[in-house]
Amino acid sequence: MSNSADPSMIGESTRGEDDIIKRIAAILGRSPIPRGERHIGDDAAILAPFVGQALISTDVAVLGVHLDGSLFPLEDLGFKAVASAVSDLAAMGGRPRGAVIAVSSPPGTDLEELHRGIADAAVITSCPIVGGDLTRGNDVSIAVTVFGECPGGDAVLRSGARAGEKILVSGPLGRSSAGLRRRRAGAPLQDELVVAHRRPWPRIAEGIAARGAGVSAMMDLSDGLGLDLHRLADASNVGFVLDRVPVAEGATESEATSGGEDYELLIVTPNVERLRMVFADRGLRQPISIGRIVDNVEERTLRGERFARDGWQHQL
Amino acid sequence: MSNSADPSMIGESTRGEDDIIKRIAAILGRSPIPRGERHIGDDAAILAPFVGQALISTDVAVLGVHLDGSLFPLEDLGFKAVASAVSDLAAMGGRPRGAVIAVSSPPGTDLEELHRGIADAAVITSCPIVGGDLTRGNDVSIAVTVFGECPGGDAVLRSGARAGEKILVSGPLGRSSAGLRRRRAGAPLQDELVVAHRRPWPRIAEGIAARGAGVSAMMDLSDGLGLDLHRLADASNVGFVLDRVPVAEGATESEATSGGEDYELLIVTPNVERLRMVFADRGLRQPISIGRIVDNVEERTLRGERFARDGWQHQL
Numbered sequence: 001m002s003n004s005a006d007p008s009m010i011g012e013s014t015r016g017e018d019d020i021i022k023r024i025a026a027i028l029g030r031s032p033i034p035r036g037e038r039h040i041g042d043d044a045a046i047l048a049p050f051v052g053q054a055l056i057s058t059d060v061a062v063l064g065v066h067l068d069g070s071l072f073p074l075e076d077l078g079f080k081a082v083a084s085a086v087s088d089l090a091a092m093g094g095r096p097r098g099a100v101i102a103v104s105s106p107p108g109t110d111l112e113e114l115h116r117g118i119a120d121a122a123v124i125t126s127c128p129i130v131g132g133d134l135t136r137g138n139d140v141s142i143a144v145t146v147f148g149e150c151p152g153g154d155a156v157l158r159s160g161a162r163a164g165e166k167i168l169v170s171g172p173l174g175r176s177s178a179g180l181r182r183r184r185a186g187a188p189l190q191d192e193l194v195v196a197h198r199r200p201w202p203r204i205a206e207g208i209a210a211r212g213a214g215v216s217a218m219m220d221l222s223d224g225l226g227l228d229l230h231r232l233a234d235a236s237n238v239g240f241v242l243d244r245v246p247v248a249e250g251a252t253e254s255e256a257t258s259g260g261e262d263y264e265l266l267i268v269t270p271n272v273e274r275l276r277m278v279f280a281d282r283g284l285r286q287p288i289s290i291g292r293i294v295d296n297v298e299e300r301t302l303r304g305e306r307f308a309r310d311g312w313q314h315q316l
Numbered sequence: 317m318s319n320s321a322d323p324s325m326i327g328e329s330t331r332g333e334d335d336i337i338k339r340i341a342a343i344l345g346r347s348p349i350p351r352g353e354r355h356i357g358d359d360a361a362i363l364a365p366f367v368g369q370a371l372i373s374t375d376v377a378v379l380g381v382h383l384d385g386s387l388f389p390l391e392d393l394g395f396k397a398v399a400s401a402v403s404d405l406a407a408m409g410g411r412p413r414g415a416v417i418a419v420s421s422p423p424g425t426d427l428e429e430l431h432r433g434i435a436d437a438a439v440i441t442s443c444p445i446v447g448g449d450l451t452r453g454n455d456v457s458i459a460v461t462v463f464g465e466c467p468g469g470d471a472v473l474r475s476g477a478r479a480g481e482k483i484l485v486s487g488p489l490g491r492s493s494a495g496l497r498r499r500r501a502g503a504p505l506q507d508e509l510v511v512a513h514r515r516p517w518p519r520i521a522e523g524i525a526a527r528g529a530g531v532s533a534m535m536d537l538s539d540g541l542g543l544d545l546h547r548l549a550d551a552s553n554v555g556f557v558l559d560r561v562p563v564a565e566g567a568t569e570s571e572a573t574s575g576g577e578d579y580e581l582l583i584v585t586p587n588v589e590r591l592r593m594v595f596a597d598r599g600l601r602q603p604i605s606i607g608r609i610v611d612n613v614e615e616r617t618l619r620g621e622r623f624a625r626d627g628w629q630h631q632l
Contacts, residue, residue, distance in 0.1 A: 038473070041551070043407035043535050044373035046471050050366050056446060057360035058461060060418035062453040091359035102376035102459035130372060137378040143418035143459030145374060155362050157354070219359050235357070
């Protein structure tokens with residue numbers, strides 16, 4: 001869109017949108033462009049045909065809301081926004097094919113730093129940035145939309161969990177929240193838990209493996225087990241009985257339960273042995289059993305006590 | 317992403333994210349969901365397989381930058397953001413399959429009004445909103461990502477124009493800028509030119525028809541002919557000789573040349589007769605010839621005078 005509320009026009013000698021787009025394209029150009037595709041530079045990006053169902057998800061991150069700029073460098077905002085969006089595809093067992101980013105920012109924002117974080121996440125998730133849009137705004141805000149494909153079968157939904165099936169998570173929880181707490185107390189950016197907060201790792205390989213192993217429901221833990229497990233149970237119209245919450249080293253049980261942004265996968269399956277075998281075959285860390293699904297939608301317990309619906313929700 | 321910089325947690329009794337998402341989903345639910353697809357409600361939306369190349373584009377609109385909230389209702393921001401993004405697919409001859417929206421806004425924003433505008437644009441463009449994300453921010457900002465398909469042939473690029481080919485536009489120019497000027501001078505929201513500014517109409521049918529007619533290059537006029545034609549010429553490494561700029565009734569020549577947001581298509585073709593015939597067959601308004609492409613990349617003229625590179629660019 002052009003800038004209709006501000007009547008100032010910029011002549012060709014001014015350093016304008018086209019120029020900064022070129023510099024950003026160079027930063028993002030670290031991901032190779034597959035044959036037959038065209039990414040940044042035209043009205044829309046062109047991707048080669050998708051295989052199977054197409055998956056699409058979008059996530060927005062705002063400096064000061066999703067990242068405290070006094071504690072973390074701007075490139076972390078870009079990294080987290082991309083990683084968070086890619087994690088939504090992992091949650092359905094999808095394979096990322098690309099992402100587009102829409103950035104708004106006030107004059108003077110270091111857009112190159114922001115896009116270095118975006119490029120880092122694009123490389124580690126094999127999800128090239130194929131297009132974008134830049135505009136002026138008071139916030140530094142980045143919206144990431146990722147799209148992927150689902151070869152050889154359907155995407156895994158939240159709504160497929162059935163009574164008697166087992167509940168697992170792809171790793172111990174609370175690392176991201178613990179890292180944020182440690183950073184606030186002065187820990188360096190390189191601290192292992194702080195890195196877990198700054199540089200979350202979407203569980204793409206785990207999601208694809210779980211889909212291949214025939215799991216019945218899956219989602220990513222972006223808002224904490226205490227909220228996301230209830231969402232999965234609501235979507236499936238079931239209850240659950242949890243034996244344990246696996247607390248990551250250095251995290252508290254409260255951080256593991258209600259802290260967000262771990263991006264581990266929450267998996268429900270009728271066949272735990274098959275899931276463990278597929279993960280082992282692919283060299284993936286073994287998922288952790290935490291409980292089972294029950295018929296009674298009201299029954300939602302941890303070690304026999306009611307498991308409260310408690311996690312991160314934004315106030316709108 | 318969860319809200320990590322703000323440590324406040326919201327219990328289950330609070331009207332939170334899940335609740336507003338339900339009300340917004342009801343507003344967006346006017347578009348039918350095709351068989352085999354799942355839209356809002358899971359980690360990612362699921363679309364049935366795409367036919368041919370996949371096209372993706374993203375656009376961000378910020379209240380106060382892209383729309384003056386003292387002159388226009390908030391729903392216009394939603395409408396324009398979707399229409400502008402869909403227009404990028406039209407520019408390549410694509411057919412929209414869906415869109416996702418990422419909205420950030422301060423507390424108290426009328427999100428339902430914003431989404432009514434989004435829903436209106438989704439209905440008129442046959443582009444269902446299949447997912448989204450909501451977050452808190454200081455700006456009211458909306459990022460729209462649209463994706464579409466290209467059955468039966470390749471998407472039309474900006475870079476395919478060759479010397480000797482004819483340049484056309486899909487309609488007269490300057491209506492949007494003229495409407496903004498009129499609104500600033502007190503014209504009502506229902507004024508025809510003001511409506512052209514508030515409710516731009518992406519030229520989807522025209523884009524598909526042009527692609528079918530074998531045009532060599534195409535783009536949408538979002539930033540004005542005075543900027544966008546130079547971009548097309550740069551991408552194709554050619555020059556151009558313009559005979560005229562078609563000025564819409566009620567607009568000035570300057571608005572037609574340098575005003576943005578008309579979203580008419582700029583078309584280059586070796587075969588004007590075929591283009592005219594296909595448009596006539598489909599009941600589309602006849603495109604307007606404005607000039608021709610030349611080899612010399614430095615030759616860029618209107619009625620024999622140098623055609624300045626002049627249009628809307630954002631200051632970043």
